[in-house]
Amino acid sequence: MQQQDTARHPKQDFQVERLAFFSDAVFAIAITLLIIEFKVPHVSETSTVDGIMHELLELKYNFAALLVSFYLIAMYWMRHHFLFRHIHNYNQRIVVANLVVLLPIIFFPFTTAFFAESFANNAVGKIAVRLFMINHIVAGLSIYALYWLAMVHHKECSFAMSAVDRLKFHDRTLFPTILFTLILLINVFHVKEEVFLGILVALTIGKKWLMRRLMKKAKLLDATIVPG
Secondary structure (H helix, E strand, O other), X not given: OOOOOOOOXXXXXXXXXXXXXXXXXXXXXXXXXXXXXXXXXXXXOOOOHHHHHHHHHOOHHHHHXXXXXXXXXXXXXXXXXXXXXXXXXXXXXXXXXXXXXXXXXXXHHHHHHHHHHOOOOHHHHHHHHHHHHHHHHHHHHHHHHHHHHHHHHOHHHEOOXXXXXXXXXXXXXXXXXXXXXXHXXXXXXXXXXXXXXXXXXXXXXXXXXXXHHHHHHHHHHHHXXXXX
């Protein structure tokens, strides 16, 4: 096969690194901004330990929402970081797709804060949950779109990914997106909690069974590929 990419631009690697560095900065800022909504308890000479503890306990939903969003943003960054281990070139579509990935990421501080502040109001809470889920669904789909563009549609821009790594990426990107979509639909159509738990258990068990079978095939496929 004729070797492509015979004339590499002298700054090609640097430009790909710029895409990754810029993206890393956006992820880092989004994670940092999660803490902005926390208001430090006001301490004065008349403050009591019980009063301060009460104010801190009032932030429990904010703490819970922050931990969940921190974990999920970190998960999206890991998927993005994994892709840029393979991407060695770029074009306009990949640049635009990478920017689209960053768009839902910058919304996480807002949707997280809204989600945390809406626990006390059931009606408003449903809206907050839907926005939170939509934010994550768009984030998952956008990262998958970047994967498809760089690894499938424009293979010349990336190094080949092993079958096992490809399967793991699909599992860690698409399954959470499907799960968030399910939660969104359940919230919209007011499905009973026991029905949701049943669907969740069935989906999890089915996913594990399918992944075991697919992983065996992926390992066999990688074993048949001769390096170089």
